[in-house]
Amino acid sequence: MIARNSTRIFGLVFTSLGLASIIVALSNAWASGVSFLDLSTFNEFLWTNRFHIGFGIEFELIYLIIAGAVTILLGVSLLARRTERIEEVTVITDDVTATLECTVCGYRWKEIFSETQLESMGFPRNRKISRRKCPACGRFTRPKIMEVRAPRAF
Numbered sequence: 001m002i003a004r005n006s007t008r009i010f011g012l013v014f015t016s017l018g019l020a021s022i023i024v025a026l027s028n029a030w031a032s033g034v035s036f037l038d039l040s041t042f043n044e045f046l047w048t049n050r051f052h053i054g055f056g057i058e059f060e061l062i063y064l065i066i067a068g069a070v071t072i073l074l075g076v077s078l079l080a081r082r083t084e085r086i087e088e089v090t091v092i093t094d095d096v097t098a099t100l101e102c103t104v105c106g107y108r109w110k111e112i113f114s115e116t117q118l119e120s121m122g123f124p125r126n127r128k129i130s131r132r133k134c135p136a137c138g139r140f141t142r143p144k145i146m147e148v149r150a151p152r153a154f
C-alpha cells in the first residue's frame with residue numbers, strides 16, 4: 001500500500017516537474033517574441049538562450065525541454081504502472097472461497113462469492129447466508145460461513 005502510494009506521488013511529482021520545465025522554456029521563448037511555428041528560429045532560440053536556476057548555475061533552454069520531456073515520460077510510466085497494479089489486485093481479491101456449513105447435518109462445502117456479495121449479505125457481522133439446499137441432506141437451510149479464504153483479510 002505504502003509502495004503504491006509513493007509510486008503515485010513520484011509519478012505526479014515527476015509529471016508536474018516535467019510540465020513545469022517545458023512551460024518555463026516555452027514562456028521564455030514567448031516572452032522574447034519567438035513564434036513556436038517558426039521552428040528554425042524557435043530551435044535556435046532554445047540552443048542559444050540560457051536558463052538561470054540560481055547559485056550561478058545556468059544551461060541552455062533546450063536542456064530544460066529535454067529534461068522536461070524525460071521527466072514527464074518517467075512520471076507517466078510510474079502512474080501507468082500504478083494503475084496496472086491496482087487492476088491486478090482487484091482481480092485477485094474479487095472472488096473469495098467461503099466454507100459453508102449446513103445447520104441441519106453439519107456438512108461443509110465450498111462456494112465462491114465476490115467480496116461485494118459477501119458485504120451485501122452483512123458479512124462478517126452476519127455469518128448466515130441466504131437459504132439454499134444442502135448438497136448432503138437435501139434440506140433447505142441458511143448455511144453458516146465457517147471460513148473465508150481471500151488474499152485480503154476481512
Ligand SMILES: [Zn+2]
Pocket residue numbers: 102103104105106107134135136137138139
Ligand atoms: Zn445438510
